[in-house]
Amino acid sequence: MDTLYAQIADDLALDIQQGLYVPGTKVPSVRQLSKQRSVSISTVNQAYALLEDRGLIRAKPQSGYFVRQGANDPIMAPPMSTGSEPAVVGKSELIGRMLSVVNGSSHTNLGAAIPHHSFMPLRALQTHIQKVSRFQSQEVFNYQFSPGYEPLRKQIALRMREVGVRVHSDEVVITQGCSEALSLCLRSNTVAGDIVAVESPCYYGFLQLAKQFDLKIIEIPTDPQTGISLEALELALQQWPIKIIAVNSRYSNPTGAAFSTEKQESLFNLAQKHDVKILEDDIYGEIGFAQSIHTVIKKFDTEGRVMYCSSYSKTVSPGLRIGWCIPGNSLKKIMDLQTFTTFGPASVSQYAMSSFLQTGHYDKHLRNLTTLCRDNIERVTHAVRQYFPVGTKISQPKGGYILWVCLPNNVNAIELQLKSLKKGINIAPGDLFSNSEHFSHCIRLNCALPWNDELRNAIKKLGELISR
Numbered sequence: 001m002d003t004l005y006a007q008i009a010d011d012l013a014l015d016i017q018q019g020l021y022v023p024g025t026k027v028p029s030v031r032q033l034s035k036q037r038s039v040s041i042s043t044v045n046q047a048y049a050l051l052e053d054r055g056l057i058r059a060k061p062q063s064g065y066f067v068r069q070g071a072n073d074p075i076m077a078p079p080m081s082t083g084s085e086p087a088v089v090g091k092s093e094l095i096g097r098m099l100s101v102v103n104g105s106s107h108t109n110l111g112a113a114i115p116h117h118s119f120m121p122l123r124a125l126q127t128h129i130q131k132v133s134r135f136q137s138q139e140v141f142n143y144q145f146s147p148g149y150e151p152l153r154k155q156i157a158l159r160m161r162e163v164g165v166r167v168h169s170d171e172v173v174i175t176q177g178c179s180e181a182l183s184l185c186l187r188s189n190t191v192a193g194d195i196v197a198v199e200s201p202c203y204y205g206f207l208q209l210a211k212q213f214d215l216k217i218i219e220i221p222t223d224p225q226t227g228i229s230l231e232a233l234e235l236a237l238q239q240w241p242i243k244i245i246a247v248n249s250r251y252s253n254p255t256g257a258a259f260s261t262e263k264q265e266s267l268f269n270l271a272q273k274h275d276v277k278i279l280e281d282d283i284y285g286e287i288g289f290a291q292s293i294h295t296v297i298k299k300f301d302t303e304g305r306v307m308y309c310s311s312y313s314k315t316v317s318p319g320l321r322i323g324w325c326i327p328g329n330s331l332k333k334i335m336d337l338q339t340f341t342t343f344g345p346a347s348v349s350q351y352a353m354s355s356f357l358q359t360g361h362y363d364k365h366l367r368n369l370t371t372l373c374r375d376n377i378e379r380v381t382h383a384v385r386q387y388f389p390v391g392t393k394i395s396q397p398k399g400g401y402i403l404w405v406c407l408p409n410n411v412n413a414i415e416l417q418l419k420s421l422k423k424g425i426n427i428a429p430g431d432l433f434s435n436s437e438h439f440s441h442c443i444r445l446n447c448a449l450p451w452n453d454e455l456r457n458a459i460k461k462l463g464e465l466i467s468r
């Protein structure tokens with residue numbers, strides 16, 4: 001549930017969008033609205049500050065708040081992508097440049113999709129790490145073999161019910177982040193040369209993982225709002241011996257697209273018809289905005305075909321390295337593979353995460369995080385509209401905290417990245433997210449950063465670099 005001020009801001013934003021208040025007209029005064037909604041003056045002030053940040057209203061001294069010109073202009077969304085034929089992945093060197101400036105650097109991190117530390121429940125994590133290492137030291141400092149710490153698996157199995165998945169805790173494997181989950185699923189289901197179908201654009205880490213295992217990637221045309229095109233996917237399934245379909249069904253990295261529940265079911269049916277496995281990466285799934293999707297493809301899996309992967313890296317802390325997979329009928333292979341490669345993630349992280357979940361504070365944290373992310377997505381969207389050149393297209397994510405921005409075609413995002421790094425700003429160039437050259441003019445922006453002058457100025461500076 002949203003905070004009160006966010007609800008009030010949303011209601012007014014809807015009125016503006018629907019033309020109840022046209023640009024130039026005055027919205028209710030702070031006092032009027034506080035009376036109308038029976039809320040405090042400070043709640044209305046917070047709602048109006050948010051609407052100002054979103055670029056919907058502006059304050060006129062001594063006169064009140066007015067709807068901004070252009071407040072209800074539609075945002076131009078990036079177009080459907082075109083896809084490409086199966087090919088081995090390249091481009092790994094580009095990723096190093098983006099990641100190398102993350103640790104210990106003073107750059108504004110609009111590049112890597114990492115939540116700023118103020119978005120993480122640091123105090124609670126400190127407390128739980130201390131607690132488990134003090135009171136369960138023998139277990140915490142020992143091995144925790146695959147499939148991982150049972151109480152944590154039980155907690156995850158229970159939480160999966162909220163998205164329609166009923167699994168036993170023995171079907172859950174705790175992994176070293178979502179990365180290990182994806183890696184185990186790929187390795188246990190493919191051999192070199194196999195073809196994996198992905199959305200276009202898609203998470204760069206997945207492309208690079210496929211490269212490590214000598215797999216070929218076929219990019220399927222994808223809508224930045226609704227995700228992979230099932231028609232195009234079916235054609236590809238008819239034409240190529242695809243082994244796995246890998247998707248972010250809820251809140252794609254990088255576009256924020258989400259599949260409706262109906263689409264999730266249709267994708268499952270398609271995979272069943274062609275006897276192909278699905279690798280579902282739901283890492284942003286719990287950060288859904290209004291009208292978020294409360295199901296996953298795994299819900300429709302009656303036969304162990306879907307390998308579901310996720311982690312707490314985006315919601316709690318990437319440094320804990322706690323992820324999980326529910327790999328269906330690949331369970332045995334995956335447990336063997338994990339046992340004989342890593343044994344599984346650090347015990348202290350598993351115990352601490354379980355202890356944190358047990359308090360019940362995770363849901364409250366998620367609600368706050370989701371509001372923060374949604375507000376920031378809107379603020380950054382507004383700043384991009386304000387400072388970037390005409391013709392810029394911006395995704396409208398349904399969840400998560402990243403924006404996909406397509407710049408005018410003549411902009412080279414890799415050159416932009418080099419220039420912006422010199423100005424202390426890190427961005428992710430679109431080329432990372434595809435094996436093709438289709439996104440050379442696009443960038444991905446991380447919005448899980450505190451909204452302040454530094455961030456606003458960084459976006460303004462980027463706009464200037466693009467327009468030069």
Ligand SMILES: Cc1ncc(COP(=O)(O)O)c(C=O)c1O
Binds near residue numbers: 113253281310318
């Ligand atoms: C879509 C997606 N999947 C997986 C990962 C890797 O997650 P983890 O840090 O839990 O290994 C990321 C990280 O950015 C991601 O965006």
